[in-house]
Amino acid sequence: MPVFLDHASTTALRPSAKVALTSALDLLGNPSSVHSQGRGTRELLEASRDAIAKAVAANRSEIIFNSGGTEGNNHAIKGIYWDRHQADPAKRVIISSETEHHAVIDPLQWLQKNQGAEIVYVRHFQNGMVDFDSLKSLIETHGPAIAMISLMWVNNETGVITDIPAVVRLANQYQIPVHSDAVAAFGHIPIDFQASGLTAMSLSGHKIGAPIGVGALVVLRSAKPISLVHGGGQERALRSGTMNYPLAASFAAAATEAVAELDEEMTRLEALRDQLEAKVVEIAPSVIITALGAERAGYNAHFIFPGTQSDALLFLLDQEGFCVSAGSACQAGVVGPSHVAIGMGFDQAEASACVRVTLGSTTTAADISAFIDALEKIHPIALQAAPA
Amino acid sequence: MSGGVDSAVAAARAVEAGHDVIGVHLALSRMPGTLRTGSRGCCTIEDSMDAQRAANKLGIPYYVWDFSERFKLDVVDDFVAEYQAGRTPNPCMRCNEKIKFAALLERGLSLGFDAVCTGHYASIYEDEEGNLELHRSLAMAKDQSYVLGVLNADQLAHSMFPLGATASKDLIRAEASERGLTVANKPDSYDICFIPEGDTREWLRDFIPTEPGKIVDTEGNQLGEHDGHVGFTIGQRKGLKIGTPAKDGKPRYVLEIRPKTKEVVVGPESALQISDLFGARYTWCGKAPESPETYFECDVQVRAHGETVPATAAIVDGQMHVDLKEPLYGVAAGQTAVIYLGTRVLGQMTIDKTKSKVPASA
Numbered sequence: 001m002p003v004f005l006d007h008a009s010t011t012a013l014r015p016s017a018k019v020a021l022t023s024a025l026d027l028l029g030n031p032s033s034v035h036s037q038g039r040g041t042r043e044l045l046e047a048s049r050d051a052i053a054k055a056v057a058a059n060r061s062e063i064i065f066n067s068g069g070t071e072g073n074n075h076a077i078k079g080i081y082w083d084r085h086q087a088d089p090a091k092r093v094i095i096s097s098e099t100e101h102h103a104v105i106d107p108l109q110w111l112q113k114n115q116g117a118e119i120v121y122v123r124h125f126q127n128g129m130v131d132f133d134s135l136k137s138l139i140e141t142h143g144p145a146i147a148m149i150s151l152m153w154v155n156n157e158t159g160v161i162t163d164i165p166a167v168v169r170l171a172n173q174y175q176i177p178v179h180s181d182a183v184a185a186f187g188h189i190p191i192d193f194q195a196s197g198l199t200a201m202s203l204s205g206h207k208i209g210a211p212i213g214v215g216a217l218v219v220l221r222s223a224k225p226i227s228l229v230h231g232g233g234q235e236r237a238l239r240s241g242t243m244n245y246p247l248a249a250s251f252a253a254a255a256t257e258a259v260a261e262l263d264e265e266m267t268r269l270e271a272l273r274d275q276l277e278a279k280v281v282e283i284a285p286s287v288i289i290t291a292l293g294a295e296r297a298g299y300n301a302h303f304i305f306p307g308t309q310s311d312a313l314l315f316l317l318d319q320e321g322f323c324v325s326a327g328s329a330c331q332a333g334v335v336g337p338s339h340v341a342i343g344m345g346f347d348q349a350e351a352s353a354c355v356r357v358t359l360g361s362t363t364t365a366a367d368i369s370a371f372i373d374a375l376e377k378i379h380p381i382a383l384q385a386a387p388a
Numbered sequence: 389m390s391g392g393v394d395s396a397v398a399a400a401r402a403v404e405a406g407h408d409v410i411g412v413h414l415a416l417s418r419m420p421g422t423l424r425t426g427s428r429g430c431c432t433i434e435d436s437m438d439a440q441r442a443a444n445k446l447g448i449p450y451y452v453w454d455f456s457e458r459f460k461l462d463v464v465d466d467f468v469a470e471y472q473a474g475r476t477p478n479p480c481m482r483c484n485e486k487i488k489f490a491a492l493l494e495r496g497l498s499l500g501f502d503a504v505c506t507g508h509y510a511s512i513y514e515d516e517e518g519n520l521e522l523h524r525s526l527a528m529a530k531d532q533s534y535v536l537g538v539l540n541a542d543q544l545a546h547s548m549f550p551l552g553a554t555a556s557k558d559l560i561r562a563e564a565s566e567r568g569l570t571v572a573n574k575p576d577s578y579d580i581c582f583i584p585e586g587d588t589r590e591w592l593r594d595f596i597p598t599e600p601g602k603i604v605d606t607e608g609n610q611l612g613e614h615d616g617h618v619g620f621t622i623g624q625r626k627g628l629k630i631g632t633p634a635k636d637g638k639p640r641y642v643l644e645i646r647p648k649t650k651e652v653v654v655g656p657e658s659a660l661q662i663s664d665l666f667g668a669r670y671t672w673c674g675k676a677p678e679s680p681e682t683y684f685e686c687d688v689q690v691r692a693h694g695e696t697v698p699a700t701a702a703i704v705d706g707q708m709h710v711d712l713k714e715p716l717y718g719v720a721a722g723q724t725a726v727i728y729l730g731t732r733v734l735g736q737m738t739i740d741k742t743k744s745k746v747p748a749s750a
Contacts, residue, residue, distance in 0.1 A: 312499065315451055333436055333452035334415040385498040387458075387491070 002321040003367045007360030008156055008184060008300060009325055014209035014361070020253035021211060024246035031243045032234065045245040051252035055259045056186065056203070058193035058218050064235045065248050068215035069183040070103040071228075072202030075217050075239070076179040077107045077150055079225025080200065081117060084147040084177070086226075091147040093118045095138050098343030099128065099160075100152050104181050105339075108150070117147070126345045127294040128160035132170070139170055149178045153185035153201075157340040157356055158291040159300025161189060168197035177223060183207055183215075187258035188266060188297045199223045205247070209361065210254035214247035269359045270298030272368050276357065277301055279372045284379050288350070290341060301357040304346065308353045308382040311335040316378035317355075322371055326354050389413050389443060389450070391435030393564045393571045394507025394551060396442035400567055401550035402505045403446050409505070411443035411450040414492065416459040416483075417582045438571050445569055453495070455487055462486035464582055468595045471618055474645035475722020478535070478692065479580055481736075485538035493546055503546045508532045510733075511552030512544055519675040520544040522733040525552040527559075534692050537726035537736035541674050592618050601650025603630060606643065611654065617645050620652050623660055623718030630654070641718075643744075661715035663745040665690075665725050668707040670737035677734065687728040688712065690719050690739070701727055708737045715745045 004012075024044060029037030031045045046060075053060040066072055077094070084091045096108055098121045111117035120142065123134035130151065139146065149171050153164050164180050171178045177199035185191055187208035193201055200223060205214040219225060219238070231240030280287055280303060288304040305313060310326035314335060317324055326335045337351035357371070389395045389411040402409045413436050436452055443450035463482045470477035493504045509525035510533040522544060524533045539547065554560055557576075564572035579586045598616035605611055612630040614620065624642040634640050634656070641660055644653040665688070677684060683702040688710055689695070698713040710725055719742050727734045 311451070311453055312495070315499065318449065318451075333413065333440070333450075334454045335452075336454065381499065385495055387495070 002318075002323050003370060004323045004362060005357045005359065005367065005371060006323045006325050007363070008207070008356065008358035010206045010212060011209055011360045012362050013211060014254045014257055016257050017210045017250040017254040021246050021250035024249045027245070031245055032232065041245045045243050045248050048245070048248040048252035051256050052203070052216055052218075055255040056182075056191045056193045056201070056218060057195065059221070061221055061236070062193070062218050064217045064219060064238050065243065065251075066215055066217055066235075066239050067213055068206070069101070069181065069202050069204035072183075072204070072215055072217040073101070073103040073150075073179075073181050074107045075228050076200040076202060076219065076225060077104065077148070078111065078228065079238075080148045080177055080179060080223065081111055081115070082226040083224050085115075085117075090145055092116055093120060093142040093145045094147055095120055095122060095135070095142070095149040095151075097122050097124065097130065097151055099124060099155055099158075099340045100150070101156055101181055101183070102339075104150055104152065121343075122151070124344050125294075128155060128158045128291045128296075128340075128344050129294045130162050130167075132163075132166065135167065136170055139174065139176070143174055146174060146176045148199075149176055150181070151178070152181040152183075153191070154182070154189060154297045155291075155340060156184040157338060157354070158294075158302040158344070159184070159296040159298075159358075160291045160294045161185070161296055163295075164198065165196050172197070184297065184300075187255070187262065188299055190262065193218050200225065205251040205254060208254050208258040210251040211247060214244065214251045216251070265361070266298045269363065272359055272363060272365060273298055273301050275365075276368050276371070279368075280375065283372065283376045288346075290344065290346070290354070299359045301359075303355050303357070304341065304350050305353050305355065305379065305382065306350065307386055308379070309386055310338075310352055310354050312382045312385045313353075313355050313378070316382055317374060320374040320378060322374055325356050325358075389439035390507070390577075391432075391438035391442075391571065391574075392507065392577065393561055393569070393574055394509070394557075396439070396446075396507070396569045396571050397560050397564050397567070398505055398507040398548075398550045399442065399448065400446055400563075400569070402548060403448060405550070407505075409446075409448045410501075411439060411446075411448050412492070412496075413439045413450070413452045414459075414487065415452050415454045415456055416463075416487070417456065438574065442569050442571055445567070453492070455491055458491045459483070459487055459582075462491075468592065470722045471592055472596050472647060473722075474617060474647040476622070476720040477722045478724050479582075480535045480692070481538050481724055484535055489539055489543045489547060493543065497546065503548050505548035505550065507551055508536055508549050509551050509554075509557075510536050510549045512547060512549060515675075521675075522673050523552070524728075524731040524733075525549075525554070527551075527554055527556045530557050532692075533728075533731075533733050534689055534724075534726050537673055537724065537733050538671060539673055540671055544674055589619055599650055601652065603628060603652045603654055605640075606653060606655045606659070611640075614652050617647055617650060617652055620645055622720040628654060658746040659744045660718045661745040662717070662719045662742045663712050663715050664743035665710040665712070665719065665737075665739050666707055666741040666743075667725065667737035667739050669740070670703075670708040670735060672735040673733045683711070686710075686734060687730075688716075689726050689728065690716055690723050696728065707740070708735075710737075 027041050029041040031042040049060050049063045052063045108119045112119050123131040154161050168178050179200040182201045183204040186203050200219040203216045206212040227238050229240050234240050286306050290302045338354045341351035440450045463479050467477050467479045509530040511523045513521050524531045583591045596618050600615045602610045603612040620642050640654040643655045643659050680703040683700040686701050687696045688699045699710050701710045723739050724736050726736045
């Protein structure tokens, strides 16, 4: 069995989430139906909504169940932009970052290309932290023309944390709504939606041990993002479609458990992560730990191995039985340079030499030392395999 | 593994022969529309998935390796430059020479592999002294030894072509079907992979500025005008829009393209009957002939699926001269002439110059 060190891509299904899913699958009834069976599944759905609300310190009516992070990001970005731009056509600027996930960057670029939006990007320090002076000056420059700000809470590649409440404080002087992609943050750092001041936040289930295909957009009652999907008016008419109570129940079980054990589990993983990084520096002294010195989530290690190529490293590690990842692979499977590393100011060669190691519930100290042994073996081969 | 039936069966046979095999799909193209904006190149996602499904069926690991940068430099840019220079290149040969059996092979060797195995229809045999020879495949209709003519002895030593001894493509398809490979009935691809629409001349317009010039006869008399030499092929008859008829009343054909003077030269069909080929860029596929300066008997092929004609060839003053015993019709500079001894590929040259059997002015 290969060693799985790619928990940020997706992680093991929690037994509690599996039980919640399978027992809900035995129920019959559309949650919108008025009969007893419908009321039964509706109750399960609403209890799940309560659980998610509790897990992120939001109001229950602010939880809109959906299919996951990509949908949440698309809905928040397009929906809020359309709403704000409709009310005031002068509002067409969106502030975001080049280190965002493609599920944010691509809807932004779509709005720019097709809907006349102008996307401006904050600067980052080389360790990935947002340069707040740059953010401040973008807000001052574009002021009333800003439709919204979208910045991720935790970066999915580097683990770097952005101080979202501080972003919101800056945005408040122009009453700019702020959305945050919190997919990599949820379950890994404490999240308090209410205290953050955010307008909207995207969550995904499968990153915390729920099945793939469920998530939520957390959105203030006062915000009216235009819906991407029109139909039966479910989920505050923001997300029509028969409500998926089995997945919602499973998501709720996973979220409750993830938040309950967050402190303990993150302390455990952070210690393993720190050991891993220290060992990697020993065996490959030229390595760059990209987010070094930045505040970051404890389950994530992100390296650049100068003089190598990610796809060769990944190939060699895969052959040794280790599942890790690089930047993002395209749909056809090409491991490209990490756009996040490029956004942080690394060059093409460096961005093409990234490896991301992410720990999770199944990770043990033995996994880490086995990984180190494998890396020690394959790193020289990867150096050799790089084109002259 | 391209995602086609040939490479899938080649992989299956390599696995069956007991080799330690991984499937690699080359991402070569950067054409827009095949991948998200601003990202790296991919061949089509469907092809990659087809290849991955085949690899999974065979139980071998599968990876996509990005050679799009090298491919652009060594194949696409070369393709454009050759057309710009009035020549007609073969990008598949360039890809075999520079990518599949060079960049990919080097990477494979450095990662601990011994050979690149492909679904080309060709065979490698060993002679009595242990030299490797490239031969035509048994399936003559599909024979691809022509596009592999650029391989040298070292590349042959690290190549495997498991399909060469199979008599037809139908047998390969039947075998794929028996093996449960979903690509068994996938249609063949004939187009140049980076020109998905299949219209080379239209595609070239985006890269080569269209400059009008003169249409002249072989004596240099202007007969008409054209709006860009890239639009013409050697041997072309239609669309020349020349007003005055030839003296003998016969149709005129494109004989030569002269990019420097932007001239397109036309003349009688008889001038397209080529009797001699010359090229300074030649290589030997495997062991070189003992005395290449002495004319030797051979057969010559100038197109991937073209006819073969008998000839004699020799290296004269540093360039290869091929004296064709039967004329070849409408050969263009830039094409590759592959030299055969029976079924064996002896070598190849890129044609720099041709000589017509009947001088055009006659």
